[in-house]
Amino acid sequence: MDQKVGILEGINSPDDIRCLSIEELNILAGEIRQEMLEVVSRNGGHLAPSLGAVELTLAVHYVFDTPEDKIIWDVGHQAYAHKIITGRRDDFHTLRKMGGMSGFPKRGESVYDTFGVGHSSTSISAASGIAEARCLKGGHSKVIAIIGDGSMTAGMAFEGLNWSGERNKDLIVILNDNEMSISPNVGAMSSYLNRIMAGQQITKLRAKIRDFLKTVPGVGEHVIKFARQTEESLKAFIVPGMLFEELGFKYIGPLEGHRLDHLIKNLRNVKAMERPVLVHIITKKGKGYKFAEEEPSRFHGIGSFDIATGKTVAEDNSIPSYMKVFGRTMVQLARENPSIVAITAAMTDGTGLDQFSREIPERFYDVGIAEQHGVTFAAGLATEGFVPVVAIYSTFLQRAYDQVLHDVCLQNLPVVFALDRGGIVGDDGPTHHGLFDYSYLRTIPNIVVMAPKDENELQRMLRTAVECGGPASIRYPRGSGVGVPLDQAPESIEIGKAEIVREGKDVAVIAIGSTVYPSLEAAQRLANENIQVTVVNSRFVKPLDKALLSELASSFKKIITVEENVLMGGFGSAVLELFEEAGISGVTVKRLGIGDKFVEHATQAQLREKHGIDAEGIANAVRKIVEA
Ligand SMILES: Cc1ncc(C[n+]2csc(CCOP(=O)(O)OP(=O)(O)O)c2C)c(N)n1
Secondary structure, eight states, rough: OOHHHHHHHTTGGGGGGTOHHHHHHHHHHHHHHHHHHHHHHOOEEEEEHHTTHHHHHHHHHHHOOOTOOOOOOOOTTOOHHHHIIIIIIIGGGTTTTTTEEEEEEESTTTTTTTTTSSSSHHHHHHHHHHHHHHHHHOOOOOOOEEETTTTSSHHHHHHHHHHHHTTSSSSSEEEEESSSSSSSSOSHHHHHHHHHHHHHHHHHHHHHHHHHHTTSTTTTHHHHHHHHHHHTTTTTHTTTTHHHHHHTEEEEEEETTTHHHHHHHHHHHHOOOOOOEEEEEEOOTTOOHHHHOOOOOTTSSSSSSOOOTBBOOOOOSSOHHHHHHHHHHHHHHHHHHEEEEEEEESSSTTTTTTTHHHHSSEEEOOSSHHHHHHHHHHHHHHTOOOEEEEEEHHHHHHHHIIIIIIIIITTTTOOOOESSSSBBOOOTTTTTOOOOOHHHHSSSTTOOEEEOSSSHHHHHHHHHHHHSSSSSSEOOOSOOOOOOOOOOOOOOOOOTTTTEOOSSSSEEEEOOGHHHHHHHHHHHHHHTTTTEEEEEEEEEEEEEESSHHHHHHHHEEEEEEEEESSSSTTTHHHHHHHHHHOOSSSSSEEHHHHHHHHOSSSSSHHHHHHHHHHHHHHHHHHHHHHOO
């Protein structure tokens, strides 16, 4: 039997690694990487972050007494090795599949998953809470937060450091520094960490020069003395970790994050300390797989690919994604209008703003993983006459709710929110579905809330939004568009104007965004059964087209609303509220959307089917309401 496979096969819990030698651990690290490659190349997933954290994972489980000692992963996209060695190796092939293993740590999945994650920068706060609970209960377990340098750019991480440094409780923060967020990291903290690394290299170089000079009789001593004098002025520059020390953390590092002997030795020392400690380790994103090391951003989160070539399994690229259309339209509109600026929170490629960043760099801002800062920064720009377009995934804007409300909408500032990944996103699961934005945005005064039925309407809505003079949001789904022709010069849409896209006499289906085409398909299927359906593309969640909806209510006794959003407070609720306010009665309204439960991971198609918002689900709802 191949010896390599042999070690991993015997690992059913962290206990099984604690008896291995360093040499065996190194072999195990290679086997784990191979396992990850095989599964992620088939299922897709966060490969580069997980490849970079293999030795770190092994060292932490080796030194600490997990699960009594608690590891809290930040984001959790780097935790595949953790999953593999904590009793989930046999199920790892189900990663991100319907009913299979989650792509992120999840409390219900394992006792080793201390805290559920997906959104970044929560680890230090969660770890502080767990450490505090330990003290209240009189326990002695160790609490270890593992956070990347990208995630360290968020305000929440600083809030956690600030608070727990002063509490002075036994808490370990491991900073996994690979100089990358999804793209190269940004911000002063990132530069600071780079200086620490540079400082360490300078220190090593200086020691070498000093040793050499000592061997030069007569001259050497004078030069060393002079060097010592100048060194003082460089002190702040080369004393590593001053910032963390000032915040109350003992700073250890930087350590080489792929050297198991080095990591284990240092972590053992850290384990003996009973105070806040920050361990700074340096790793390489994508470590051990050539293509991921060369292109860490592409392999950050990737679909199926060929291991031998690193090439993504060919997708049908003939229809552009919503993301691409958004990115292109942004460049087009910004060329016409010099007041348009673009903002991303560490997702330049993931939002389609990469083209904008290259072609109009002076009006492009990557604020790091700092959605709250990004939104209020946009508000500031807007007060000075700019029209900021803030491109943030629907799920991540949740974090900046108060900034949207208090800083943008309350002041009625012209900030546009471009919410990609609206609706069901698929295999990333509940932490990433964008199922709440209609509800959380439509309750805020002043904002216009829209969702396009296709990629051409996205272009038109983007123009509408940047020209509307107040806050506006546009949400669109993950994945490719519908395949409609794209206007060369997209025109704006009258705000609050819906459109009838199909006429029929029996039932009216009022759809929004990604549910318009499935509604049309349902209507087509039903026509064969002699059920005639009117389909309305509402375009706006707010303001609704009051005239058209009132007219529908007088022509139809049966109305269905469809949305890829939670039903509570969503689009259908808005329609019901409008009917109530307009004194409309005698209409049966059935709302289709997502019930009051978090949606698990699976493909988008599987989940849309499960929740009855695909064409067949809509057709079934129509059949039911017709029969009732
Ligand atoms: C609040 C929030 N915003 C954005 C993201 C998307 N995201 C996932 S991982 C990541 C980069 C994290 O960088 P880092 O912490 O350095 O980890 P690395 O991937 O480099 O290992 C980003 C921006 C997120 N998960 N949460």
